[in-house]
Amino acid sequence: MQKFEELPKTVKKTIRYILQDADMEKVDDIENVISYYIKKRKEILTGARD
Numbered sequence: 001m002q003k004f005e006e007l008p009k010t011v012k013k014t015i016r017y018i019l020q021d022a023d024m025e026k027v028d029d030i031e032n033v034i035s036y037y038i039k040k041r042k043e044i045l046t047g048a049r050d
């Protein structure tokens with residue numbers, strides 16, 4: 001896994017937001033959105049190898 005300092009600025013900002021300001025509802029929303037797009041990207045990358 002990458003070190004925090006090596007992550008893109010937008011990812012670091014999102015992580016900081018989650019840790020410092022987000023309430024439970026926002027954390028759940030962010031988790032769902034990020035999980036969806038990670039899954040979608042993995043499907044694209046896996047499909048590209050077939």
